[in-house]
Amino acid sequence: MNTQTGSKPTVALFVTCLVDLFRPNVGFAAIELLERAGCDVSVPEAQTCCGQPAHNSGDAANAKAIARQVIDAFVGFDYVVAPSGSCAGMLCKHYPDLFADDPDMAVKAQDLARRTYELIAFLVDVRGMTQVDAAFDGTVTYHDSCAGLRELSVKKQPRALLSNVEGLNLTEMTGPEICCGFGGTFCIKYPDISNQMSSNKTEDITATGAGTILAGDLGCLLNIAGKLKREGSSVRARHVAEVLAGQCDAPAIGEEEA
């Protein structure tokens, strides 16, 4: 199958289950950014979730079944891009492990892994994006989501693009690389520990004086926003793609409608 249409690379968006359900505008912001970066974007219909809940719960059978489904759905595209380091990390690092004992599937998993990127890393590292046509009036702080940071080395790329957003001022937390306490099913299995970790994170965020917390993973953001709101904080939470795409019309995560 020839997927290279003209000079534009074909990119399949891996929407992620959380963006699909909780914050669709992150998906549209991702498409906007990918199109600005000269990509021909598609959204394969046969996608649900990357399978991490099963994989991290030790349910190998369901994790593999979902991985097969994703591998099949994303065949033939030049790239697969997800607005989440966690889900992209699952495709890049864990799918090949899942099929380590199955040579045929392992080849397919490695092929997918080679083509898969976290959104912001893709824009900067693969598409060479340096400028964004966006404005944001205010001070923000950036949380490094664990999987993006440690599995995919997403650290400098979002900061590089944010530094080009007009009016935006970035101030760092003391521990931007410390886990926010979400951890997928962890926050349900060990709610008290998760809560303490989330409190430590919101304390760090609050201490920066920033009005907005940005991150590249909706899981972390739902946790952080939910905690900030419960604490009565006025700090708002958004996915970094919303700011970079200039799509901040929707209320921030967990905020009232205007």
Added chain:
Amino acid sequence: MESTSHRFPENARAALTNEALQSALGKLETGFVVNRATAAGRLPEFEALRDQARDIKNHTLAHLDYYLEAFEAKVIENGGHVHWASTAAEARQIILDICRTVDAKTVTKGKSMIAEEIALNDYLAENGVEPIETDLGEYIIQLRDEPPSHIIAPAVHVIKEQVAEAFHVAHTHLDPNRSLEEPRELLEEARAVLRQKFLDADVGITGANFLIAETGTSVIVTNEGNGDLTQILPKIHIALASLEKVTPTLEDTTSLLRVLARSATGQEFSSYTTFSTGPRRDDDVDGPSEYHVVLLDNGRSGMLGSEFQDMLRCIRCGACMNHCPVYGVVGGHAYGWVYPGPMGAVLTPTLIGVEEAGHLPNASTFCGRCESVCPVRIPLPNLMRQYRKREFERKLVPASTRAGLGLWAFFARRPALYRVATEIMGLMLRVMGGKRGRIGWLPAARGWTAHRDMPAPTGRTFQAQWAARRAVRPQSSKDASRRAKL
């Protein structure tokens, strides 16, 4: 030591409300973490050294039998003794028997996690031999009658006011009105009390960071010099170590030493690195007249060739727990047995069973910070995941969790059905969120909403909106043509 690992959630809850503990734990990030980063940053070859350290340990594990036998031969050649213990009980008995050969009344002890693992102190005391811990942290927790909460900083959970209290209770021969407010005063008092204990001891027991096959040498690293006094002054020195501590050569050992202290405390080298090779020779100025090495297996040989073999690379630096956000809020005692933090989450189920310690590999967000600092690159999150797999296969996972996961997977494996289900769920959550945009209480996610709000979906699912947009006009002509080709 009796395990309370099965009560991890309760232990953790108690730890979270323990103010003294929380105050003590708050110092991890500003101490160990910053110091390690500084030390690693100062050494351009640090990452390459980590690779080398991993490779040395992997090579040794691949030839463990050979290096252990070589080590034994060298120790014997040097006039020492090697004792092989396959279980904790055997190791305890071997040590007690050695103590009895000199009718030992007291033994001094350098810091040893293996001694904790085999519950040596209780056993010696029950048999009329008084063990005296000489590492300051170990001494403090011995007085407080509690286990260590960290593998290199055993009293990291104790604040100085609590140390003063323990000293006032224990050191009754001293003026009850003396000042013990300053760390210096605490240190000097411990030093003075321990000095006589060193001189009186019949046997000195230490652990070993490394056992060098090439020379038959046991190596300890300390910052207080207590280990040296423990192993040099008494008549007998017993080095107690687990099998995987063996290293091929002196050269390999120095490579491992280069990553050990930097990873542990951020020091380039510990204050004391002591090499013990056999008993005192005729022309030596000091040293023990007998030198024994007790080699403990206790389940480790069963890890060879298994999915957990990588864990045997561990050099016990403690970096994984220093950097662990879970350890950082619950401390070491919550883990319920000897080894806490990420390394404990893998090692504990291996040594005492996943049935007892099944919580530990689950109590991780898989943030990966442990693996990112491990000097021998142990894939700790992945090893924890292996235990989760084992628990799932053996149906040790709660039925409610399995049911929830099964229901979710049923839909996740059926994209068309999933799209309908998420549309319905999204609508329900939106109704519940109302204008507020978030939900304060959700019975199906009690663990979440007990502590935080649940942001509500902002509209129909992405897939539904995307389908609606494309129905009006294809988002891109290329997309439409691509679909036609498919």
